[in-house]
Amino acid sequence: MQLICPHCQTPLEGFGDHAHCITCGKDFFLQARCPDCQQPxxxxxxxxxxxYFCQHGHGLISKKRVEFVII
Structure with missing residues (x-):
């Protein structure tokens, strides 16, 4: 899943729980969410x-399935 900068629509570079936009120079915090229940x-x-572990009954979540959102 490619994350897009909400300001300039350029793909972001991810670094763990942060992302950076090279075009506009902004940094963003990323939050890992469960693909089944959308909870952190x-x-x-x-x-x-x-x-990654879902505390809402879905157990361990493969990092391939984790959805990251910009917060």
Missing amino acids: LQVLKACGAID
């Missing part, structure tokens, strides 16, 4: 790995 996911970090 808990980010679990251990030994260099990042996992």
Whole structure:
């Protein structure tokens, strides 16, 4: 999923929980959301790995399925 800058409509470069627009120079905070219930996911970090957990009954969510939204 490609994130687009809400100001200039240019694709954003993602860096973990942040994104940056090269064109307009703005930075954005990204929030991981569950693809099933759209609720924020808990980010679990251990030994260099990042996992996502839905606290609303969907359990571990594959990072391929995580939806990131600009907040």
